[in-house]
Amino acid sequence: METNNYLQILRDVKDVAFATVDANGIPHVRIIDIMIVENEKIYFCTSRGKDFHQQLLHNNHVAITGMNKNYQMVRVSGQAQRLENNAYWIDRIFEENPSMNDVYPGKSRYILDAFVIEEGEGEFFDLSVSPINRYSFSLNKKPITLKGFAISDACIGCGKCMRNCPQQCIVEGKPYEIIQEHCLHCGLCDENCPVKAIQRRKTI
Amino acid sequence: METNNYLQILRDVKDVAFATVDANGIPHVRIIDIMIVENEKIYFCTSRGKDFHQQLLHNNHVAITGMNKNYQMVRVSGQAQRLENNAYWIDRIFEENPSMNDVYPGKSRYILDAFVIEEGEGEFFDLSVSPINRYSFSLNKKPITLKGFAISDACIGCGKCMRNCPQQCIVEGKPYEIIQEHCLHCGLCDENCPVKAIQRRKTI
CATH class of the missing domain: 2.30.110.10 (Electron Transport, Fmn-binding Protein; Chain A)
Structure with a gap:
């Protein structure tokens, strides 16, 4: 749309x-x-x-x-x-x-x-x-502010984020990836990542 | 209620x-x-x-x-x-x-x-x-902030506010009075008063 x-x-x-x-x-x-x-x-x-x-x-x-x-x-x-x-x-x-x-x-x-x-x-x-x-x-072409979270290259592929995600919107990969269009921005992946590989996409 | x-x-x-x-x-x-x-x-x-x-x-x-x-x-x-x-x-x-x-x-x-x-x-x-x-x-008993407008004793009773009010919620008197529960707070009475007898009920 x-x-x-x-x-x-x-x-x-x-x-x-x-x-x-x-x-x-x-x-x-x-x-x-x-x-x-x-x-x-x-x-x-x-x-x-x-x-x-x-x-x-x-x-x-x-x-x-x-x-x-x-x-x-x-x-x-x-x-x-x-x-x-x-x-x-x-x-x-x-x-x-x-x-x-x-x-x-x-x-x-x-x-x-x-x-x-x-x-x-x-x-x-x-x-x-x-x-x-x-x-x-x-x-009218105002730039869009990124929200939510992204997984960085620090990801060790343990899969904890994927297993915990309430929307099941994280997929395997190197690094694992959040499917942004399904994400609630709840932050559960961020709280559970053992290597802090998940960051907010903007500073608020 | x-x-x-x-x-x-x-x-x-x-x-x-x-x-x-x-x-x-x-x-x-x-x-x-x-x-x-x-x-x-x-x-x-x-x-x-x-x-x-x-x-x-x-x-x-x-x-x-x-x-x-x-x-x-x-x-x-x-x-x-x-x-x-x-x-x-x-x-x-x-x-x-x-x-x-x-x-x-x-x-x-x-x-x-x-x-x-x-x-x-x-x-x-x-x-x-x-x-x-x-x-x-x-x-839980927080004091209520007054909004909208009130007509002061400076009112000369010309009736211009009453005639202009889109909600017809101003009544004759000395001074004229705004029926607060029907008022839109549109401010048309205030703009039209020839003697500036209408004031905001709070500072915002």
């Missing part, structure tokens, strides 16, 4: 969780609507009176997640920009999401500001299968 | 969004299960290899949200503590959530650490009605 397909899952779920950070470094999360998805961009809006709006202006990093009825989950993180030409975007959002008129009738819609996430990265999870499937994707 | 009733909505939704902040001050959010709710406390778990776990150890502030099929949404924010006696709590979590055995079979469950949110505050939203209903609640 391509990025727009993953984002379309969020648009279809529609009610997704948006996380922000306030001026004190504390996380906040609320469920709002994804209003438009196109060209690997996510459009949403919020009103200028809300804490959410204040948080976006202070720190525009956002994280989004939603899951559909088939237990397919999408996560996206990126930076939200307030859109120029706000009235145009609010009108378009209301045209594509007419139920917004029930909440903000008439001209009250213009208390909303429209935002876009143009660049970001995401992960898709299919939790309906065993082992799970996961894939990383990028919005 | 009481706090445990609101938390039970999250437990019934089960798959809820958990937001955290990483060491760089960036938000992250994922959908996980609420494992146990009792005595106004929320229990959950995550494995020691996950970024989520690292983030919790670095900054234990979390924000949670979930919405049920009746468009009732609950938000909670608080601080998560790692539980002593981890094996006891993981065993209890698996007993009450047996499908966890499909993901972490056998002894692999002990790669999970159990956490509890003992104190926090939350909001309940019923979005199925118009105007919406919202109520604040507290976990």
Whole structure:
């Protein structure tokens, strides 16, 4: 699947969780609507009176997640920009999401500001299968941050990681290898490796 | 309703969004299960290899949200503590959530650490009605942070706020008054007040 397909899952779920950070470094999360998805961009809006709006202006990093009825989950993180030409975007959002008129009738819609996430990265999870499937994707070519674990050449081939893996997603080899698209990132292989041949793929 | 009733909505939704902040001050959010709710406390778990776990150890502030099929949404924010006696709590979590055995079979469950949110505050939203209903609640008596707006004695009674309110939740009086349980916190009254008699109820 391509990025727009993953984002379309969020648009279809529609009610997704948006996380922000306030001026004190504390996380906040609320469920709002994804209003438009196109060209690997996510459009949403919020009103200028809300804490959410204040948080976006202070720190525009956002994280989004939603899951559909088939237990397919999408996560996206990126930076939200307030859109120029706000009235145009609010009108378009209301045209594509007419139920917004029930909440903000008439001209009250213009208390909303429209935002876009143009660049970001995401992960898709299919939790309906065993082992799970996961894939990383990028919005408008932002580089993808590696997550999880990898087995280095220090591997002695004892097989302890493979036997312990709850997802059975480690295969024999020199070195043994983690099948990344099935990995939970649980870290059990790392804790059990007798020669510390397993490392995180990024520093967090 | 009481706090445990609101938390039970999250437990019934089960798959809820958990937001955290990483060491760089960036938000992250994922959908996980609420494992146990009792005595106004929320229990959950995550494995020691996950970024989520690292983030919790670095900054234990979390924000949670979930919405049920009746468009009732609950938000909670608080601080998560790692539980002593981890094996006891993981065993209890698996007993009450047996499908966890499909993901972490056998002894692999002990790669999970159990956490509890003992104190926090939350909001309940019923979005199925118009105007919406919202109520604040507290976990184990944490003081509730006021949100939204209030009209001060500087009000001249012009009624502009009442006429503009998209939720029609402002009533006449000296001063005019916002019916807080129906308010979206959109801020349209504040932007339109000719004498700046409307203020945020807290500094954010």
